[in-house]
């Protein structure tokens with residue numbers, strides 16, 4: 809069962825950004841110090857006994873708690889961004905959407921082959937974005953310890969695309 813205090817800080821916005829989508833708005837979670845602290849603690853708790861060198865956050869809402877997790881774990885924080893946003897030498901990974909494709913990018917020097925990495929995003933939907941993040945980070949030779957999400961949309965079965973890895977989500981819908 810979902811933690812009622814944390815669940816109360818997520819709002820359902822029907823038909824946003826498209827008809828038929830129920831958007832999970834995390835704004836109330838960001839606004840409350842108590843909810844932020846509890847969520848950060850819940851996110852890092854499953855990984856606390858492991859040495860994590862890097863938390864990778866996926867643009868853009870993955871940056872918010874990704875940074876808080878990195879601070880709590882005393883780890884580096886690295887951004888995965890949409891194309892054309894990061895300067896310097898970059899690595900990129902294309903992935904399929906329902907219609908068409910998309911690309912994500914990361915700075916080449918951001919992760920070392922010796923790093924242990926945790927991937928974080930706000931919502932796990934179909935899993936396409938997180939799977940692409942995994943492929944991108946995997947090119948560095950780093951060890952990927954698992955995935956961390958605030959919300960998992962269980963009915964979309966995104967977990968199946970990420971199988972074989974430790975995956976934790978705090979709230980389920």
Ligand code: AMP
Pocket residue numbers: 829830831832833866867868869929930931932933934935936937938966
């Ligand atoms: P996916 O690749 O399908 O797992 O989609 C994950 C990305 O889309 C995440 O970065 C989410 O921020 C966003 N996303 C997908 N569905 C929702 C939703 N219902 N509410 C909020 N964000 C969503």
